[in-house]
Amino acid sequence: xxxxxxxxxxxxxxxxxxxxxxxxxxxxxxxxxxxxxxxxxxxxxxxxxxxxxxxxxxxxxxxxxxxxxxxxxxxxxxxxxxxxxxxxxxxxxxxxxxxxxxxxxxxxxxxxxxxxxxxxxxxxxxxxxxxxxxxxxxxxxxxxxxxxxxxxxxxxxxxxxxxxxxxxxxxxxxxxxxxxxxxxxxxxxxxxxxxxxxxxxxxxxxxxxxxxxxxxxxxxxxxxxxxxxxxxxxxxxxxxxxxxxxxxxxxxxxxxxxxxxxxxxxxxxxxxxxxxxxxxxxxxxxxxxxxxxxxxxxxxxxxxxxxxxxxxxxxxxxxxxxxxxxxxxxxxxxxxxxxxxxxxxxxxxxxxxxxxxxxxxxxxxxxxxxxxxxxxxxxxxxxxxxxxxxxxxxxxxxxxxxxxxxxxxxxxxxxxxxxxxxxxxxxxxxxxxxxxxxxxxxxxxxxxxxxxxxxxxxxxxxxxxxxxxxxxxxxxxxxxxxxxxxxxxxxxxxxxxxxxxxxxxxx
Numbered sequence: 001x002x003x004x005x006x007x008x009x010x011x012x013x014x015x016x017x018x019x020x021x022x023x024x025x026x027x028x029x030x031x032x033x034x035x036x037x038x039x040x041x042x043x044x045x046x047x048x049x050x051x052x053x054x055x056x057x058x059x060x061x062x063x064x065x066x067x068x069x070x071x072x073x074x075x076x077x078x079x080x081x082x083x084x085x086x087x088x089x090x091x092x093x094x095x096x097x098x099x100x101x102x103x104x105x106x107x108x109x110x111x112x113x114x115x116x117x118x119x120x121x122x123x124x125x126x127x128x129x130x131x132x133x134x135x136x137x138x139x140x141x142x143x144x145x146x147x148x149x150x151x152x153x154x155x156x157x158x159x160x161x162x163x164x165x166x167x168x169x170x171x172x173x174x175x176x177x178x179x180x181x182x183x184x185x186x187x188x189x190x191x192x193x194x195x196x197x198x199x200x201x202x203x204x205x206x207x208x209x210x211x212x213x214x215x216x217x218x219x220x221x222x223x224x225x226x227x228x229x230x231x232x233x234x235x236x237x238x239x240x241x242x243x244x245x246x247x248x249x250x251x252x253x254x255x256x257x258x259x260x261x262x263x264x265x266x267x268x269x270x271x272x273x274x275x276x277x278x279x280x281x282x283x284x285x286x287x288x289x290x291x292x293x294x295x296x297x298x299x300x301x302x303x304x305x306x307x308x309x310x311x312x313x314x315x316x317x318x319x320x321x322x323x324x325x326x327x328x329x330x331x332x333x334x335x336x337x338x339x340x341x342x343x344x345x346x347x348x349x350x351x352x353x354x355x356x357x358x359x360x361x362x363x364x365x366x367x368x369x370x371x372x373x374x375x376x377x378x379x380x381x382x383x384x385x386x387x388x389x390x391x392x393x394x395x396x397x398x399x400x401x402x403x404x405x406x407x408x409x410x411x412x413x414x415x416x417x418x419x420x421x422x423x424x425x426x427x428x429x430x431x432x433x434x435x436x437x438x439x440x441x442x443x444x445x446x447x448x449x450x451x452x453x454x455x456x457x458x459x460x461x462x463x464x465x466x467x468x469x470x471x472x473x474x475x476x477x478x479x480x481x482x483x484x485x486x487x488x489x490x491x492x493x494x495x496x497x498x499x500x501x502x503x504x505x506x507x
Contacts, residue, residue: 003029004305006131006144008119008157010034012095013273013290014150015102015113017298019057022109023412024302024466029142030111031133033118037103040250041094042176043287044203045069049371050288051090052392053295056409056468062101067092072189073331073365074282074338075197076352083363085391087370089284091188094203098287119156122147122269129268146301148270150294153259155275161266167259167278167329172340174254174280175231176211180247184208190339193238197340207249210235213340226253256280256336260325264318272297277325279332282339288371289328292467293321299412299466308439308489320376331368378471379486380478385459385470393458394448395419403445405468412466414440414488419447420460425474429461435491436484463487 005021007014010032021028046054054060069091071078080087103113114135121132128145149157158165190199190211199211214234228251232244261276273290297317303309338349355361367373375387392406395417408415416433418426421444433442440463447458459473463483472483484491 002143003027004144005029005146005148005301006031006129006142007148007150008032008131008155009150009152009273009275010037010099010103010113010115011150011152011273012098012102012287013294014148015099015106016053016291017148017150017272017294018111018113019102019106019109020294020298020412020466021302021305022106022111023057024299024306026302026305028111029144030106030113031117031119031131032113032115035116037096037099039096040252041096041203042252042254042281043095043098043284044201044209045089045091045093045284046098046291047089047284047288047369047371048087049374049389050284050291052372052389052406052468053291055392055406056295057105057412058407058410059101059105062105063090063093063097066090069188071366071369073352073356073369074335074349075190075192076338076349076356077189078356078362078366078369080366082359083366085363085372087366087372089370091201091284092203095287119151122157122160124267124269145305146268146270148272148297148301149275150272150290152274153278155271157269158261158271158275161269161271163266163271164262165259166262168257168333170255170257172213172215172256172336173217174211174213174340175217175226175234175251176209176253177228177231177243177251178203178207178209178249179243180207180249182208182210182243182246184210184241184243192342192346195238196342198235198238210243212238214238215342226251254281256333256340258329258333260322260329264322264325265314270297270301270317276321277328279329280336282332282335282369285328285332285369285371289324292324292371292374295467296321303439303489310486310489313487316376324374327368376469378469378483380472380483383459383470383473383476383478385462385473388470389468390462390464390470395443395445396448397445402448405464408441408443409464409466409468411441414466414471415464416440416442416461417464418442418444418461419458421446423460425461425480428480429474432480432484432491435493436488438492439488440484 004026005028007018007030010030018028018030068088117133117135119133122129129147130143149155184200188201190197196213196215228248236242258279272293300313378387395403418429420426461474463472465471471487
C-alpha cells in the first residue's frame with residue numbers, strides 16, 4: 001500500500017480535506033492537474049460556518065483582518081444585527097488567497113501536493129484503490145486505501161466511479177469582470193434594473209467586481225467565447241454607466257445549472273465539494289459547504305485508516321452531508337428566482353421583505369445561508385444542542401487561563417468538555433475519558449457567563465466531534481458511553497483486544 005488517502009484537486013476543498021486527514025494521523029497526497037494555481041477567484045468570501053471551521057484549525061487568523069458582511073436571501077436583505085446568533089459572512093477574500101493559506105498549512109503538516117499530475121483512471125482492489133495518472137515524467141500509478149474526488153463540477157473521479165449527477169439544466173446566466181480604476185457605484189448585494197440585475201463591489205483598493213444578469217444575453221457554457229465587450233455593453237445598457245475604458249483583469253461567466261451527485265460514497269471512493277453539488281452562486285455557499293464537507297469527512301477517513309472507526313462511521317458522510325447538499329440546491333434555486341426574475345417577481349420580493357422582519361423567519365433564512373443551523377442525527381435523548389455545531393463560547397480553566405471552543409479544536413481531536421465541577425455527569429465524564437484518551441481530550445473549564453447568548457442554558461458536560469458538532473451533552477443527553485462508542489469506537493481495552501484477536505486469526 002502506498003498512501004492512506006489520495007485526494008484529487010488542490011482547490012480550497014481538496015486542501016482543507018487533506019489537512020483534516022493529516023491532522024487525524026493518516027498519510028495523504030493531493031493530485032492537481034494544473035501546474036500552478038490559476039490565480040482566478042470566482043469566490044470572494046465564505047459563510048459564517050466556514051469561517052468557524054477555519055477558526056477551529058487556527059486558520060482564520062492567517063487571513064488577517066477580515067471584513068464581515070450583512071446577509072440577504074435572493075437579494076432580500078436580512079438584518080443579522082437583530083438575531084441572537086452571529087450569522088455574518090466574511091467578504092473580500094479572493095479564492096486564490098484562501099488556496100494560498102490552505103496550501104501553506106497542509107505543507108506545514110507534511111502533505112505532498114503534486115501539481116501537473118492529472119488523474120486518468122483508477123481500479124479498486126481488495127485492499128484499496130490504484131490510481132493512474134499522467135505527470136511531468138509520464139504515466140504512473142499509486143495505491144491508497146481511499147480515493148477522494150475534490151476535482152470540481154466536471155469531476156473525473158465522479159465520472160470514473162460511474163456516479164450519477166442529476167439536476168436541472170441552465171436557464172439563465174451571469175457574467176462577471178474584475179476591473180481596475182472603474183470607480184463604480186457599489187451595489188454589494190445587487191439591485192434589480194430593467195432587463196435584469198447588476199452587482200458591484202470592491203475586491204481590493206482600486207479593483208471592483210461587476211456581476212450582470214442580462215435577460216438578453218444567453219448563458220455562456222463556454223467561457224472562452226465571452227468577451228469583455230459584451231459585458232461592458234450590457235453594463236452600460238442596464239445602468240447608463242460606461243466601463244469600456246477600464247483595465248480588465250478577468251472575465252468569466254456562470255449559469256444556474258444545478259446538480260447533485262446521487263452518491264457521495266461508492267466503496268472506497270468519495271466525492272466532496274463541487275464534485276457533489278453545483279448551483280448558481282448565492283451568499284458564498286458553494287465553497288463554504290465544500291469546506292464543511294471536508295471537515296465532516298476528514299476525521300472519519302483518518303479514523304478508518306487508524307483502525308478505530310466504529311462500524312458505519314464512513315457511511316455517515318452520506319447520511320449527514322447529502323441532505324445538506326439537497327438543502328443547498330433548494331435554497332439557491334429559490335434565491336435565483338427571487339434575484340434574477342424580472343418585474344413580475346416584485347410582488348413576491350415585497351412579501352419576502354415583510355416576512356424577514358419576523359425574527360423566526362429571519363433566523364431560519366439566515367441559518368440556511370450561514371450554515372450554522374446544520375444539525376446531524378447523533379442519537380441520544382435529544383439535548384437541544386445535540387447534532388448542532390457548538391458555538392464558539394469563552395471558557396475559563398481552573399488556573400485562570402482563558403480559552404475558546406474553537407481553540408480546543410485546533411488539533412482536530414474529539415473533546416470531552418466538563419464545565420461543572422461536581423455532579424453525576426461530571427464524575428461519569430472523568431471516569432470514562434481514560435478509555436478514549438488517545439482519541440479525545442478531557443478538558444475541565446467553566447463557561448464564561450457572558451457567553452450564554454439570550455440566557456441559554458449551557459451544558460454541564462459536552463462531547464464534541466473533531467468537526468465541532470455536539471455528539472452528546474448533559475444533562476438530558478443520554479448515555480455518554482454509548483455516544484463515545486458510536487463516534488469514537490470502543491474503549492482502549494476493547495480496541496486492543498479486537499486488534500489482538502485479529503492478529504491471532506491472521507497468524
